[in-house]
Amino acid sequence: MRTPLSMLLLSPEAMTAVDRESAESGIDSYGLMVRAGRSVAAAALKYHPGALRFVVLCGPGNNGGDGFVAARALAESGATVAVHLIGDAAQLKGDAARAHADWIQASPQRPNELTAALSNYRPQAGDVVIDAVFGAGLSRPVPDSLAQIIKAVEEAGLPVLSIDLPSGIDGNSGAVLGAAFQAERSITFMTRKPGHLLMPGRAHTGTLEVVDIGIPERIVRAAAGPVQENGPLLWHEQTGALDAATHKYKRGHLIVFSGNALTTGAARMSALAGLHSGAGLVTIAAPEAALAANAAHLTAIMLRKIEDAQALAGFLEDRRANSFVLGPGFGDLSKARDYLPLLAQRNLVLDADGITAFKDTPQLLFNAFAQGETRLVLTPHEGEFARLFPDLSADDSLSKVDKAIQAARRAHAAIIYKGPDTVIAAPDGRAAINAHAPPWLATAGSGDVLAGIVGAHLAQGMPAFEAAAAAVWRHGDAGFRAGPSLSAETLTHHIHPLSQA
Template sequence: MLDALRDVLVTPAEMTAIDNAAAASGVDSFALMRSAGMAVSAAALRLFPQALRFVVLCGPGNNGGDGYVAASALADGGADVAVFALGNPGTVKGDAARALGACPLAVLPLAAYEPNLGDVVIDALFGAGLTRDLPEQAQATIARVSERRIPVIAVDLPSGVDGRTGEIRGASFTAAHTVTFMARKPGHLLMPGRVRCGTLEVFDIGIPARLVSERTGELRLNTPAAWGLHASALDPATHKYRRGHLSVLSGGSLSTGAARLSATAGLAAGAGLVTLASPAEALAVNASHLTAVMLREIQGTEELAAWLKDKRVNAFVLGPGFGVGKQARDFALMLCDRALVLDADGMTSFEKDRTDLFERAARGEGRLVMTPHEGEFARLFPEIAADAALSKIEKAQAAARLSHAVIVYKGPDTVVAAPSGRAVVNANAPPSLATAGSGDVLAGIVGAHLAQGMPAFEAAAAAVWRHGEAGTRAGRGMTAETLIECIPPLP
């Protein structure tokens, strides 16, 4: 994969435009297909040298053409190869027809394939552009292959996975390995498609990187390349206030743990100072658990307003364990001129009337980040969540535009989106992060980045990445407390 395209995500529509631009610029489209098919055959031989037979399943489009090229290459290399086609091969057109014509093997109907022990399937039925449910015959073949646990190598994307949304169109193969071309597609990263891809190989088939870059938007894989310029190492001589003062607002005496997790995570993630703002009833329990994190009594809006006169307190986390209600709404509206992470109860408090929050965010001078999981997203953005035509990326982008906030749409495929449309998809989070308190830790890391002066989008994206790395370091038995201990330094 070219370094210039390493983190780029290309939608199926963009990939079509890229292919058309390559052809218009004089690039030989059949040469591209041949390069793709050869890459697939090389992967098959490298990964499954013990295969007794390679079974290539070809569809009616260019994905099938890649399959015919791969079948020819495998046969030329002396492998036992069988080819099966969906539909009438005589209707294949363009480069795929040329690849079929050059294939020396008999092509049998897809329905005739019976999986045998020792088979390795090369799935070239449909690629990333699939937008409808698979035909019944393709679904029946997938069921037989899955039942017999035949290993599958997918061409571009496992057939049945929607390349734009990651959703399953009726059924899909679960591949051991997927070979895609030039750049990742959203369906490789979004659930449930991501778990159907196996290991992912991105192969450069020869389209100039310039043509790819000119026709892609602002969608990227979440890596330090997306935010690293804002995460330079701190000057060792920097005063603690230059590293930011983060405040986390605590709930009542019976619900203080979540806020303490956020506060401790914020300190570990690099904020110069962290204060837990606590109601009087919770002061004692919070004080008994805090050492480096400071404590301040904030009973209501008057105390908060007085504290806000100190401009050194420049970032806030509101929501973890805070409680749903009027005070959460009042506090959030007061904090919209500062950097604010609105999490959990903070977001749910606006479920019935979000207008004031969104309008305040639009005209405020602060930086607002909201961190909903799927349920919270559906409560705050019900009309967006209900739109089945949208991918998770598109939903996060729509919510960011509507709310004038950076949205961290959490999950195993967390998406971070800005009101401008810029978005990243995260891919480094282990399943062990699905544990109590994990989201509170993430909110604290975002808050620490905001306190240190990072822009809201970069603060959120970097926090999601560090959160995922911490989960990997903490291992399968992690708890929220051990997760904090494993937060890595900013790259």
């Protein structure tokens, strides 16, 4: 199944290449600008029909050109419009200069202001601000003059409609470059940028609308890279349908390692999530001291005494034990390091304490899984990521996607870089940004549930990247179904079959 255009993500550089390719193929670039600007004007009138004045803040590039077109269309509709430009109108070039000239030509016949300096804008009650300053192409901090306007607009509580991406947001990383508009709504064209999905860009974008302005789909697809939004089309071909003759071992045997007697809950949540996610068998492997605490809470999940590496080696003689989760509530970092070499030929989800166990010797972990197909899935949050990949974490020149991809290559693992904008990455450079998750998933034990879902997918034979991406989406979906009052214990009961994704 072909990925819809709306799921593709184009970097600002790739979008520039799309614009260039469109012009070279004979498409009228100014015609595209006119369609873009008019779509912005239509949205402004649709969502703010009672505006006393539309204030269009324009930048020196094509984003500003879209703004001039929008201003003219709004004026032609009878609205009161004020245009403010950052920089000198005489320095405008190409389509932006033409759009400005058309705006000036239309202005004298209507009671509208001509183009004024950006610094002259003073917010007024009843204003609706159309942000056409920089869009997604900014890669440096906004100038002080714009930062002051952003602050004034925010303090006045005025609605902002941004063209492409709120000015001040990095289109690649979603980072705030000094200051950024908080848009009520953003209008972008053809498809989205990573900065629309990555935080804090996503929070600044508001409601996002994607408008088709007529660029041929083939040109957009040719420029798209390996980064997409996470969704069922990324992994639906890998889910597999269980045939009528299947048995429990064909659906995989997932083993979750338990911590000591006082920290068994995390492992049980992972195990229960694995069971609800389709694993044929789920076993908790626990030290003797934790057997009674686990046994008191288990029914369909099996229990096995695994006290040390020697006992684990004996258990692993059964090759049907094909997928493991190590880390939730585990506690014993030394034992985690002892277990690693024994698990290197199996599918392993390393979470929480399992990650922390290798903070001083990450290369030991990476070397263990360096050969063959990807069998390791790492699920770090921000702090855990910094423990395994301190140099990548500290590199502010890299986006979260860049960091995740480089980490995946280094570790030869699928990476689930958790957060409100979870990124899933593979060693081959593929990556997905997940937006399908509610904020109330940020609760104790939620990550343990996610680890169990990943483990179940690996047990059933899904490749590591697809298993991770599907688990993140399914985890978020369960969160939506559970609602704001969810707890990790109740979350597992809202995991629905992948066939319903």
